Amino acid sequence: MMIKHMQHIIILFLFIGYFHPIYASNISVEEAANKLIIGDIDIHYSEALRIIAKYGHELPSDIKAELQxxxxxxxxxxxxxxxxxxxxxxxxEGIFRFHYTLTGVDAVSPLDADNNGIPDYVDLIVTTFANIGVIDFTDMEFVRPPGDGWYTQIDDGGSDHYDVYIFNLETGYYGYVQAEDYAQNNSPITRGDNEFSEDAEEERAMVTFMAxxxxxxxxxxxxxxxxxVTSAHEFFxxxxxxxxxxxAGWLLEATAVWMEEHHYDNINDCYQFLQEFFNxxxxxxxxxxxxxxxxxIYFSxxxxxxxxxxxxxxxxxxxREYNSYDVDYSIPTLMAALNDYNxxxxxxxxxxxxxxxxxxNSDSAGIYQYSESSTFPMDLPTLEQTITASSDTTMYYYNQMLETFSALYYLVDTQDSTWNNLVIDLLTQDSDNMRYYVTSIVEHKNDSTPNTxxxxxxxxxxxxxSSVDSVIFVISAFGYDTINSEFSMRIIKNSSVELASDMELIPISNQxxxxxxxxxxxxxxxTIHYTIPMNQPVDIAIYDILGNKIRRFQSEQLGMQSIIWNGKDQYxxxxxxxxxxxNMSTDSFTQARRILLLK
Known part of the structure; x- marks a missing residue:
């Protein structure tokens, strides 16, 4: 009974569950296993299971026995x-096989109102998956998951259908998907290749089942x-x-929640995750x-x-192109995907x-609009600080900490009639490899251009x-060798500096x-990031260690730019x-960086 009970809760991806987050790379497989055994989970449960899935064979025999x-x-x-x-x-039904029972603790309700020989509860699930299949495979053209027919004699899946098991899960859990083995792992030639993808060859596709x-x-x-929503999320x-x-787990969960919202936009179960994200x-x-x-919400x-x-x-x-087994390549993957759309x-x-x-949700927000924002459970992200001033002054803010791929939000309260203008000035940055963006947002409510x-x-x-009540400004950071960095800034009330008269995009760096x-x-x-401060041709070339030019890129676009090299030469x-x-070069500037290609 112990094994049966635990096989219901040992899962790879949970639909819902919250634990204090730390980076998965900070714990070993032995620590992850011990956290599961003693129930002291301070990382997301599915992340601990991913570590065990990868490195579980390295565990000592006594811990293996405990997990078995x-x-x-x-x-x-x-x-x-x-x-x-x-x-x-x-x-x-279609590509799916639904397993259930009518006896014991795992039994579904036997009610069968239409007398078709299938319990109504199972009928509801079957219909749901039929609808999911149309959107996932017909409308969005995803490849179906790999089949398990090559090893069903071991687990009795019974066919190449995708298996969904309906039974009594541990309290609090909606459902899960469990990865078992690499696709087509009955041969080293086909190991990890999804047999249903016609135009590509995978290396890390996996057979799964769903509960x-x-x-x-x-x-x-x-x-x-x-x-x-559970079925749409978990099946994705x-x-x-x-x-x-x-x-990476964050990317899997973010896009799975996006998918449940895409399937069932009227339910909005996803809103339960927004408050914590914006906090x-x-x-x-x-x-x-x-x-x-x-x-x-990022993908939305x-x-x-x-x-x-x-x-x-x-x-x-x-x-498919990035092996994230040991290193998280989710951001390069996302960069490459976005680059496909320019x-x-x-x-x-x-x-x-x-x-x-x-x-x-105003049309005047343009590309910054959220059509459903009026129903979101919050009005703004948590503010780092609300800034007020009763007299003309300069306020300095030192040692502001910012993590790459994140943002801080500040609100300056300008309701006091003594406000005429506001200066925001980013002063120092502690990393040459971190790029900062400073953006002010002014919403016009009461002047000649309301709701803009x-x-x-x-x-x-x-x-x-002089005619606005507040200004929100956003500082974001982007770096690829640095996780955290510090910056300093100043806020000036009623400066004599000439007012900015129009909207413009100015790069942080002037070099x-x-x-x-x-x-x-x-x-x-x-991905190669570079900055061009003036209108001058820039040559970016890639050389091998013998000095042979492999590939050349040219650019004249101002500001912070990036290119992606795919590891191929000019042919x-x-x-x-x-x-x-x-190597990046102009008539007056040259800088080089070393890169290492591993295959």
């Missing part, structure tokens, strides 16, 4: 849990809606695993798995304002941070505030710079592994 007693299976390359074996009925509760009696909400994990089972804007969008649930912003829904599929198509990661992510500082916004991005800016490429080392694509031929030099 809790339902873990060490017989395959991926450490996982067993499938339930006590469900004696099944029904097939749903046999009832949701103890959960608040409408049972049919719970089944719908199975789809994701058909591309790359080792993709901690200083955490990176990719901070951890727990934050990933709320980070769905992009698909509502900047790109089609196809971006979500492109992200996972690109994930979008720059830094630009659209900073725009996302600006949109969060407005949270407006002025958005200005500049390192130093002066704003006329040429070639920043450290990321990721480095790399195995598929590498489109992949180059070999090894050290390469990225």
């Amino acid at each position: 007693a809790r339902g873990f299976d060490f017989s395959r390359e991926i450490v996982s849990s067993y499938r339930p074996q006590n469900l004696d009925y099944y029904v097939d 749903l509760r046999n009832n949701y009696d103890d959960f608040s909400g409408v049972e049919s809606e719970i089944i719908e 994990h199975a789809v994701q695993y058909g591309y790359d089972g080792w993709e 901690e804007p200083y955490l990176a969008i990719n901070y951890d798995v727990n934050r990933g649930y709320g980070a769905y 912003y992009l698909t509502d304002n900047r790109v089609s829904n196809d971006l979500i599929r492109t992200v996972f198509e690109r994930s 979008l720059d990661f830094e630009t659209v992510t900073h725009d996302f941070f600006i949109a969060n500082g407005m949270l407006s 916004f002025d958005v200005l991005t500049a390192q130093t800016q002066t704003i006329d505030v 040429y710079s070639l920043n450290n490429p990321y990721p480095n080392p790399f195995n598929a694509h590498i 489109g031929i992949p180059v070999s592994s090894g050290m390469y030099i990225v």
Whole structure:
């Protein structure tokens, strides 16, 4: 009974569950296992299970035995849990097979109002998955998850259908998807390749199964809606695993929540994750798995304002190219996907941070609009500080901490009639490899242009505030070798500096710079960031260690720019592994960076 009980809760991805977040890389597989055994979970449960799935075979024998007693299976390359074996009925619908029972603690309700021989509860789940399949595979053209027919004699899945098990889950859990093995792992030639993808060859696709509760009696909400959003969310994990089972947890959860919202936009179950996400804007969008649930809003912003829904599929198509087994390549994956739509990661992510500082559904918000913002559970992200001043003064703010891929929000209260203008000035930055954006947001409510916004991005800016009540300004940071950095700034009330008269985008840096490429080392694509402060041709070339020019890029665009090199020469031929030099040069400037290609 112990094994049976625990196999119900040893899972790889939970629909819901909150734990104090830390970086997964900070704990070893032995620590992750001990945290599960003693119940002291201070990382997201699914992240601990991912660590065990990867490195569980390295555990000492006594810890392995303890996990085996809790339902873990060490017989395959991926450490996982067993499938339930006590469900004696099944029904097939399309690519799906639904397993259930009418007896014992795992029984579903036997009610069968239409007398079709299938319990109404199971009928509801079958119908839900039929609808999900149409959107996922027909409308959005995702590849279906790999089949398990090659090893069903072991787990009795019974066919190449995708298996969904309906039984009594541990209290509090809605459902889960469990990865078991690499796709087609009956041959080293096909290991990790999803047989249903016709135009690509995967290396890390995985076979999974899915579990749903046999009832949701103890959960608040409408049972049919719970089944719908849970099924859409969890099954998308199975789809994701058909591309790359080792993709970063935050990205898997963010896009799975996006998918449930795409399927069932009227339910808005996803709003439960927004409050926590906006309460901690200083955490990176990719901070951890727990934050990933709320980070769905990042993808909602992009698909509502900047790109089609196809971006979500492109992200996972690109994930095939990056092996995130030991290193988190989720940001390079996202960069590459956005680049396919001629979008720059830094630009659209900073725009996302600006949109969060407005949270407006007004058409005047333009590309910063959230159509559903009036129903969000908050009005703004948590403010780092509200700034007031009763007299003309200069206020300094030192040692402000900011994490890469995150933002801080400040509000300056300008209601006092003594305010004429406001100066915001970013003074110091502690990292050459961190780029900062400073944006002010002024909403006009009572003047001649009501319900409109002025958005200005500049390192130093002066704003006329004589007819506005407040100014929100957003500071975001982007760096690829640094997690945290500090900056200082000053706020001046009623400066004699000439007022900024229009909206303009001014780069933070006024010097040429070639920043450290990321990721480095790399195995598929590498992003090269650089800054051009004036209108002058810039040559960026990649050389091998013998000095042979491999690839050349040219640019005359001002500001902070980026290019992605795909590891191919000027003729489109992949180059070999090894050290390469990225060289940026103008008539008056030269800088080089070393990069390492690993295959």
